[in-house]
Amino acid sequence: MPTEELMQSAEQYVMGTYARQPISIVRGRGTKVYDLEGREYVDFVAGIAVNLLGHGHPDLVLAIQKQAAQLIHTSNLYYSEPQVKLAQVLVDHSFADQVFFCNSGAEANEAAIKLARRYSHGKYGAGRFEIITMKQSFHGRTMATLTATGQEKVQKGYEPLLPGFSHVTFNHLAELEQAVTEKTAAIMLEPIQGEGGVHVASGDYLKAVRNLCTARDILLIFDEVQTGMGRTGTLFAYEQLGVEPDIMTLAKGLGGGVPIGACLAAAPIAKAFGPGSHASTFGGNPLACAAALAVLRVLLDGRVLDQARRMGEYLSKGLSECKERHHGVRDIRGLGLLQGMEVEMDAKTVVAECLKRGLLINAAGDRVLRFVPPLIISQREIDRLLEVLSQIFDRHAAHPAH
Ligand SMILES: Cc1ncc(COP(=O)(O)O)c(C=O)c1O
Numbered sequence: 001m002p003t004e005e006l007m008q009s010a011e012q013y014v015m016g017t018y019a020r021q022p023i024s025i026v027r028g029r030g031t032k033v034y035d036l037e038g039r040e041y042v043d044f045v046a047g048i049a050v051n052l053l054g055h056g057h058p059d060l061v062l063a064i065q066k067q068a069a070q071l072i073h074t075s076n077l078y079y080s081e082p083q084v085k086l087a088q089v090l091v092d093h094s095f096a097d098q099v100f101f102c103n104s105g106a107e108a109n110e111a112a113i114k115l116a117r118r119y120s121h122g123k124y125g126a127g128r129f130e131i132i133t134m135k136q137s138f139h140g141r142t143m144a145t146l147t148a149t150g151q152e153k154v155q156k157g158y159e160p161l162l163p164g165f166s167h168v169t170f171n172h173l174a175e176l177e178q179a180v181t182e183k184t185a186a187i188m189l190e191p192i193q194g195e196g197g198v199h200v201a202s203g204d205y206l207k208a209v210r211n212l213c214t215a216r217d218i219l220l221i222f223d224e225v226q227t228g229m230g231r232t233g234t235l236f237a238y239e240q241l242g243v244e245p246d247i248m249t250l251a252k253g254l255g256g257g258v259p260i261g262a263c264l265a266a267a268p269i270a271k272a273f274g275p276g277s278h279a280s281t282f283g284g285n286p287l288a289c290a291a292a293l294a295v296l297r298v299l300l301d302g303r304v305l306d307q308a309r310r311m312g313e314y315l316s317k318g319l320s321e322c323k324e325r326h327h328g329v330r331d332i333r334g335l336g337l338l339q340g341m342e343v344e345m346d347a348k349t350v351v352a353e354c355l356k357r358g359l360l361i362n363a364a365g366d367r368v369l370r371f372v373p374p375l376i377i378s379q380r381e382i383d384r385l386l387e388v389l390s391q392i393f394d395r396h397a398a399h400p401a402h
Contacts, residue, residue: 028055106140198340
């Protein structure tokens, strides 16, 4: 279907929850995707931090093909080896002891919220259920996770929100300390706020939050839906920040593009979920778990993580140099291959200009450009991004109206 026609049909048949770019992506290979007209784009979006291994990675494709031929789905009424193996690999490489599987980031956070409430309920009774989260955070679009999300634009029109959530300023310890009460069951945060504009938690802040949680027996939940799976140069961001959570959520990159989410927890907490306390029909299905196992095997081989670390540093340095040269660039923030650039011009304009020049990038808010390419991105492709950004900023400085 021609792109123009597809756009019209989408408007007619698909609920209008997304503001889309005017291209139809039909194919991907490595770090590149191709639209219907055959135009090539270097993919600095990667499905918003999903396609870790790029597009069409042979190990991932083969694992999916093999599992699809053998068994696509079976119920959690039965045991399934890919699910157990995946849980074991995640446990072996994290602080956690057990895993609950679901299908998205929002569901993973929903599981984390339920787990924290159930654990606290069991230990302290029904009065201890509150969860403190951060302003500018993003945790998903279900009612619980949009309530947890510290952004009004995500909540507007869905009131009444759920009881038991409050929001404090990110990286502000005193405010958090003040917000903690006898009713606080958990503190939930992203080690790097992604959707909120790429803001990194300081190591000192996270250590103090950990100490506060330990001292008051409050659960610490890290939402690593965006930062997990090598995005920041280590398998999980918390490894670089020197602090372990009690519960962690994953999704996005976990299946390399196949939908899967996970909620990981340390043993005493995980035990609060018993048979019938939580469930998901598709959660941990064999196809998704086989995909995630293939992704993890590639990541744990080490080379891709090394590449992600090196390219993350290269991108961050390049963006910082770009900031030196262009007055319109206000700030560079991020870790590894999750980088944000705050600009004076409308971020949407930069996204559209990049698209015209064969680059997919994304905006997190009105003024922040977000770069989350596949972990296999090359130096040459980063150079191209930097060159295109420079051209756009130069042109804008010369003709601010364009
Ligand atoms: C940190 C974080 N948590 C949760 C979510 C929600 O994930 P999903 O869209 O898979 O429900 C996102 C999505 O952007 C996210 O960035």
